[in-house]
Amino acid sequence: MSEMTSNAAPQEAQAVSSMTMIQALRSGLDVMMAKDDNVIVYGEDVGYFGGVFRVTEGLQKKYGKTRCFDAPISEAGIVGTAIGMAAYGLRPAVEIQFADYVYPAYDQIVSELARLRHRSAGDFFAPITIRMPCGGGIYGGQTHSQSPEAVFTHVSGLRTVMPSNPIDAKGMLIASMECDDPVIFLEPKRLYNGPFDGHHDRPVQPWNKHELGKVPEGYYTVPLDKAAIFRPGKAVTVLAYGTMVWVAECAARETGIDAEVIDLRSLWPLDLDTIVESVKKTGRCVVVHEATRTSGFGAELVALVQEHCFYHLEAPIERVTGWDTPYPHAQEWAYFPGPARVGAALQRAVEA
Structure with a gap:
């Protein structure tokens, strides 16, 4: 796994902490919100509550209710408003609470978001990151367990990524928020709290025991087009x-x-x-x-x-x-x- 670690190396030497994937994602959001005032974070329950998986916990308290806030239960509304915000200079990082819930917003994503830069000949672009927990393993049933990546990879104009560990999760999330293209950012729920050995419904060990759980604390990126x-x-x-x-x-x-x-x-x-x-x-x-x-x-x-x-x-x-x-x-x-x-x-x- 040495090549993976080198691909994810930070651009500058910096302190490293043990992080779960949840903590690494939160750190990535925190780094970008501090770095760029145009980055805003919103979605269902992401503000005061900190998200159903607690990825956004503490961000509203730190950055205020205009930078991290709750949205109505309307996925089409979340994505639709993000498109408008992005066209006018903001960089929304929105959360769809479960990937299974994204389908009401699919028309907005395919017909508007993915095409905005091309249909406007570059006059407008859509630097939006759509985060979605995906996959099974939490006994969530049909509406909390789907893996819909193929319906996004089929759409021209979208980037679709899925990290497998905390180092990549943070670095790819930062790269996504800096990207001028819309990014579908899929987060495997079974990996949120530790490496998965394939046999059990729980991590084989906590991330802080694994090399890929040693995450640089500050800014770094992982390429969005490199295996x-x-x-x-x-x-x-x-x-x-x-x-x-x-x-x-x-x-x-x-x-x-x-x-x-x-x-x-x-x-x-x-x-x-x-x-x-x-x-x-x-x-x-x-x-x-x-x-x-x-x-x-x-x-x-x-x-x-x-x-x-x-x-x-x-x-x-x-x-x-x-x-x-x-x-x-x-x-x-x-x-x-x-x-x-x-x-x-x-x-x-x-x-x-």
Whole structure:
């Protein structure tokens, strides 16, 4: 994981603290609110209450009710007002309480937000960051557990990112808030409080025990278009993001297969160079994501690997995903790709 750490290094030497992903995200918001008066933070319950996951806790007290405030229960209203604010010079970082709630705002995101810069020939742009907790693992059922990344990566004009650890979470959030393009910032709930080993509904250890929980306290950025080699290897390439990075690493460790796990981090724009270099080296590829299989983002990854690495492939590309069903509350741990399912795919790839 040394390459990931170096990719996330701060621009200047500074103090480092142990942080959960929640604390790292809060630190990123704090850094940008202090740095730029045009940064405002709002959404449902993000002000006085500090957000349902407490990411924004303390920001209203520190910066006041005009910089961090609560919004009505209207996702279309949250995004719509943010577009207007951004067009007039502000840099909103808004929270959709759960990614499942974003659909009422989807028309605003697709028809207005993503197109504003292009349809105005650059006269207006939309530097908006939309934060959304995503994925399952908290027994939240169908309306608190979805992974909707594919409906955003399909839309031209949007950036879509999903960090897997606190260092990347803070650095990518700062980079998102400084970006002049709109960014869909997806936060895996299962990683909020610690690394996930793929087997349990709780972190395997607190983030402060892990190197990726050692987060620089001040300003730094992590690129929005660069993947990281989470685990180097030579036998097979695994493409994953968010929680599935940790599941893939666990599967490689438990099977003993020398898998190279690529943490995509940025889904769009995608770091195709890192993917192609790895697959050409290993000759095999396994794609892992939590969302449903059909038309999931993994299908795009498979197509790209096929197009760019066909003559280097020594086995069919494997996909390990969630089921093609509505989210199964009572069976969510069977629905998730776990180390056993990922490990079986690794075995098939290396034995083909």
